[in-house]
Amino acid sequence: MVMPLGPDFSAGLGIATSHIGTIGAAYTAAACVAGVVGSYFLDRFDRRKALAVAMLGLVVGTAAGGFATGLTSLLVARAMAGLFGGPATSLALSIIADLIPAERRGRAMGAVMGAFSVASVLGVPMAIKVAGWVDWRMPFFGVAGLGLLLAAAAIFFLPPMRGHLEREQVHKVSVRELFTRSDVLLSYTMATLINVAGFLVIPHLSTYVQNNLGQPRDQVEAIYFVGGLVSFVTLRIAGKAVDRLGSFRVGTVGVMLFMCTIYAVFLFPTSGPPLMLLFACFFLSNGVRNVAYSTLTSRVPEQSIRARFMSFQSAVQHLGAAAGAFLSSQMLFDLPGGQLGGLNRVVEGSILLSLTLPVMFFLVERRVRARDQASGTPLATGAPVAVGTGGTPPRS
Numbered sequence: 001m002v003m004p005l006g007p008d009f010s011a012g013l014g015i016a017t018s019h020i021g022t023i024g025a026a027y028t029a030a031a032c033v034a035g036v037v038g039s040y041f042l043d044r045f046d047r048r049k050a051l052a053v054a055m056l057g058l059v060v061g062t063a064a065g066g067f068a069t070g071l072t073s074l075l076v077a078r079a080m081a082g083l084f085g086g087p088a089t090s091l092a093l094s095i096i097a098d099l100i101p102a103e104r105r106g107r108a109m110g111a112v113m114g115a116f117s118v119a120s121v122l123g124v125p126m127a128i129k130v131a132g133w134v135d136w137r138m139p140f141f142g143v144a145g146l147g148l149l150l151a152a153a154a155i156f157f158l159p160p161m162r163g164h165l166e167r168e169q170v171h172k173v174s175v176r177e178l179f180t181r182s183d184v185l186l187s188y189t190m191a192t193l194i195n196v197a198g199f200l201v202i203p204h205l206s207t208y209v210q211n212n213l214g215q216p217r218d219q220v221e222a223i224y225f226v227g228g229l230v231s232f233v234t235l236r237i238a239g240k241a242v243d244r245l246g247s248f249r250v251g252t253v254g255v256m257l258f259m260c261t262i263y264a265v266f267l268f269p270t271s272g273p274p275l276m277l278l279f280a281c282f283f284l285s286n287g288v289r290n291v292a293y294s295t296l297t298s299r300v301p302e303q304s305i306r307a308r309f310m311s312f313q314s315a316v317q318h319l320g321a322a323a324g325a326f327l328s329s330q331m332l333f334d335l336p337g338g339q340l341g342g343l344n345r346v347v348e349g350s351i352l353l354s355l356t357l358p359v360m361f362f363l364v365e366r367r368v369r370a371r372d373q374a375s376g377t378p379l380a381t382g383a384p385v386a387v388g389t390g391g392t393p394p395r396s
Contacts, residue, residue: 001119001123001127001139001140001143002023002024002078003202003203003204003205003206004127004128004205004206004220004224005127005131005136005139005206006020006023006203006206006207007206007207007210007211008128008131008135008136009068009074012135012136013069013071013074014070015071015074016334017334017338017340019329020203020204020207020329021199021203021204021325021329021332022325022329023071023074023075024199024202024321024322024325025321025322025323025329026074026075026078026079026082026322027078027079027081027085027318028082028318028319028321028322028325029079029082029318029319029322030078030079030080030081030082030083030086031082031083031085031086031089031314031315031318032082032086032314032316032317032318032319032322033083033315034082034083034084034086034087034311034314034315035086035087035311035312035313035314035315035316035317036311036312036315038086038087038090038308038311038312038315041308042087042090042091042094042308042310042311046160046161046162047091047094047095047162048154048155048158048159048160048161049155050087050091051092051095051154052151052154052155053084054084054088054091055084055147055150055151055154056084056148056151057080057084058081058084058088058147059144059147059148059151060080060084061077061078061079061080061083061084061085062077062081062140062143062144062147063140063141063144064076064077064080064081065078065081065140066137066138066140066141066144067137068137086311086314086315086318087311087314089314090310090311090313090314091310093294093298093310094306094310095158095161096109096298097298097306097310098161098306102298102299103243105243105295105298105299106238106239106240106241106242106243106247106291106295107236107239107240107243108239109242109291109294109295109298110235110236110237110238110239110240110242110291111235111236112294113231113235113287113291113294114231114232114235114236118228118232119228122228123143124221124224124225125222125224125225127139127142127143128217128220128221128224132217182367183300183364183367183368183371184301184309186363186364186367187296187297187300187313187364188313189360190293190297190357190360190361190364191293191297191316191317191320192316192317192320193320193356193357193360194290194293194317194320194357195317195318195319195320195321195323195324196320196323196324196327196353197258197324197350197351197353197354197357198286198350199320199321199322199323199324199325199328200324200325200327200328200346200347200349200350201266201328201346201347201350202286202324202325203325203328204328204332204340204343204346205223205279206220207338207340208340208343209223209275211338211339211340212269212339212340213269213275215275219275222276223276223279226276226279226280227279227280227283227284228283230280230283230284231283231284234284235287235288235291238250238287238288238291239291239295242292242296246365247292247295247296247361247364247365248292248358248361248362250288250291250292251288251289251292251293251296251357251361252357252358252361253288254285254286254287254289254291254292255285255354255357255358255361257281257284257285257288258282258285258286258289258354259351259354260281261281261282261285262347262350262351263347263351264278265278265279266344266347267343267344267347289357292361296361296364296368297313297364300364300368324350327349328346331345331346331349332346
């Protein structure tokens with residue numbers, strides 16, 4: 001919601017459009033710090049209670065964004081949201097990985113990524129319309145209210161999730177292991193590269209469409225609606241494909257489509273149906289990459305250290321996103337009329353980083369496969385996979 005509303009709050013608060021990426025970086029940088037800290041203790045708590053606390057903090061930080069009076073106060077509010085949003089994400093993914101067996105995890109991740117599509121189909125256009133009807137502050141308050149309901153749902157509807165605490169290994173695995181295992185380090189590197197490449201361009205989509213292409217706000221709403229709808233339909237298919245074909249193959253297809261799409265969108269500007277088609281491909285490619293990546297990384301840690309692993313991985317994800325958003329803000333400059341200049345450098349940087357991702361997918365998948373074969377549970381297509389020494393996660 002925040003990035004598509006960039007032109008609205010930049011005008012309302014007198015913030016230069018080239019600083020929108022910095023506002024995005026405030027959230028991701030704070031989430032990165034929270035991820036590092038959380039990697040030391042998140043596995044010591046019931047996942048349900050920890051998720052509820054993280055969601056409540058995210059609600060407060062989001063609502064604070066609606067009270068911002070300038071760039072500084074908005075940066076502080078987004079940083080507050082990031083401090084709790086980062087752990088909330090890692091805990092949610094840990095819950096999925098704990099409850100869903102590895103042979104069905106691609107489909108599960110595809111379904112979860114479909115939630116982002118629903119946000120694009122419903123949330124982003126609704127936020128833009130509400131900002132037009134009232135002002136840009138109201139969507140912040142609305143999302144905070146929805147987050148409060150979600151925090152209550154986590155408390156009252158999720159069962160206690162203490163299975164990882166019952167494993168004797170949880171007290172014996174050192175956090176140091178998160179920084180010494182080759183499969184873990186490769187996973188962190190892949191997370192960083194994916195997010196730097198993506199967030200070089202993602203924070204500037206709305207500004208580019210409205211200011212550089214001269215399209216009305218309605219066109220931005222339509223882009224997010226169509227892109228989200230396409231993603232919602234196809235991400236479940238992508239999840240099943242990951243279960244059958246592996247993350248390397250599916251992820252590589254997503255990466256190649258991503259590079260071709262941003263090259264066409266930013267370097268060969270167009271309008272009308274071709275623009276809508278290109279952005280649909282952008283949403284699709286980004287989603288396919290994320291499904292393949294999330295499914296693969298969920299297989300790296302044992303259950304007893306999963307939340308800590310996910311927390312630090314969330315940190316490096318957000319560090320990568322913050323770095324991408326910050327770097328793009330330094331590479332871009334304002335042209336007369338609020339247009340963005342320097343887009344060719346941003347796109348070229350994103351493409352160069354994306355070229356490394358198929359290699360990372362291959363290396364991580366090979367390490368996970370080799371480890372599981374050594375433990376007597378080969379990573380075969382459609383076969384159950386043991387998650388390290390923790391075995392197959394329990395079904396809910």
